[in-house]
Amino acid sequence: MTYLPTSEHDELRAVVRELAEERIAPRATEVDQRAEFPWDLKELLARQDLLGTSFEERYGGTGLDEISQVILVEELARADATTSLIPIVQKLGSLPITLAGSDEQKERYFPRLASGEWLIAFGLTEAAAGSDVAANRTRARRDGDAYVLNGSKRFITHGSIANVLTVFALTDPAAGGRKGMSAFIVETDAPGFSSPRLEHKLGIRGSPTAELQFDDVRVPVQNRLGEEGEGFKIAMETLDRSRLGIAAQAVGIAQGALDAAVAYAAERQQFGQPIGEFQGIQFMLADMASQTEAARQLTYAAAARVEALAADLPYWTSAAKLIAGDTAMRVTSDAVQIFGGYGYITEYPVERMMRDAKITQLYEGTQQIQRMVIGRQLLQRAGVGGRVRAKSAARA
Amino acid sequence: MKIVVCVKQVPATTAEKRYTSDFRLDRTSAESVINPLDEYAIEQALRLQEAGTVESVAYLSMGPEQASEALRRALAMGGDEAYLVTDGGLAGADLWATARVLAAALDKLAPDVALMGMASDDAKGSLVPGAVAAIRGLPLLSYGSELRLEDSVARIRRLNATGYDIIEAPLPVIASVTDQVGEPRYASLKGIMAAKRKPLETWSLADLGISADELRGAALTRVIEVRPPEAKAPTERIESIPPEEAATRIADWLAARKLI
């Protein structure tokens, strides 16, 4: 098996890199400092058909393969992590529909999502249900031809600006989160829905992270995804695939920091020579580059498994996200080190990259949760899967 | 109505350039792009097509085989088809030879407007539009900041020292536009995908009824040397002295050059 990029992959990378360098990178500092969603960049991505890459052509998307989607996110994140999250979440939010939606549901929502006219968000996490997804409390009570949703969600990326959400709520509280949760498509103009609050964050500051409130929000029965009780499974299968996007984001952030560090090391003079001529700096750069490349290749390998819908794809996407997230954190921190004091101030981009990198170790399953997924799969292969699985009701 | 935009592939300005012993650019050495000034001509043509004024936009390039990449990139921005004139006999073509070949290709394509950029980024001669117009015996509307087409007339706005000149001529015409037409678009992903399926035809000199000998014999110029631009005199810095003294030094410097 080979993961060498095709000429089409190279072409896509070149096209996105040009756009990102010319139009996105120059906005990154401002987006971070003002903590404002970059609507202009969202429009730009929509216009260039870059929000529709995960949707099939019959819905107006471009149906790119998984490696291409990784390359897109990577190149955007290299310039600005906040902006890279726009296509990531467009895919994350719509994956439950891709996996469990009917043709009718897809026809209804995908064209507007593929064109970028509408944004979607993924509403799973609650204040008391983070890693422990099954501890969800939001209720969905059946009432005639509708469900009535009550409860709140926390940490929902784009939740305040999305036109539509995929939301997870208990239809059978007695059965608990794993068996009693269902998934719904909720349009955000529904009465009773509100987004009362945004978080103030360390990084990806231009990306709104919203609290969502559901007060007797009526959702038509035809907006349920799959059957009642399938919500937990849909959520897990979504995350098994979507965290590939976070791995890609992490690789992109690391690459951006590495490129900045190499350029700075070639230019900054101390002791009468460029600091890049010191072996101590060269060795750091070499480690940063090798680790970033290793993370990238693992991410491509995982993308190939997702593309093939391999049975062990959760193992691969978890491993990729784990390695890529840790790499992004380490490489951005080393980039700050190479910049010295200038790395610590906002005049240079690497402190932002370091702050942005941290989130890749947290969302779509923390690094601890990735290790649980990987460990569980290893033990399953060794024949003790049943016991381990029963014990962990945690996010896959 | 039909526009043919002439597109040249040039080395990226940032690319390091190497030359062969007979002073020709070693094309394998440099990253190539669409001549940036031609992108404005493409943008102008596509805007006219979007407005419904023009039915078809085609691209024409003369160059080595790899110039087809530039044509694909142009097709990714929009437009319908492309033509590449490539032939061993074209190596080292001077601007007169280039103009003859483009004119012959344009005779075949017979567009209402042959549109070009105001110059190419590498040679910067700015003479090809005029030469093509002369060979084809057509009016030249050059340096337009905007091109408009009406029934049987082409009109450009050209920036002058105090305002605009409006210049018009009956179709068909040769026209060139400046970077004032507006920012060229980025190719969209769907545009890139669609471009792969758009027709790109390759013509040889024989297809245009021109012989290589005839072309070489007609060369009007010869390159005798290629040099990088001379380094500028080092920047003079006035630092670490009291402001009054610095101001006097600057004033003296300007006065010595009769600038104040």
Ligand SMILES: Cc1cc2nc3c(=O)[nH]c(=O)nc-3n(C[C@H](O)[C@H](O)[C@H](O)COP(=O)(O)OP(=O)(O)OC[C@H]3O[C@@H](n4cnc5c(N)ncnc54)[C@H](O)[C@@H]3O)c2cc1C
């Ligand atoms: C900026 C941002 C954007 C987000 N976007 C979204 C979104 O769009 N949609 C959405 O649904 N959610 C979103 N989230 C939520 C995110 O996925 C959760 O924050 C994450 O899953 C962790 O949950 P928690 O914050 O409740 O941490 P907790 O689960 O409380 O974890 C606290 C610590 O305990 C560790 N831990 C927990 N359980 C175990 C265990 N079993 N073994 C070992 N260690 C454990 C964790 O790794 C962590 O270190 C977002 C979060 C942030 C910060």
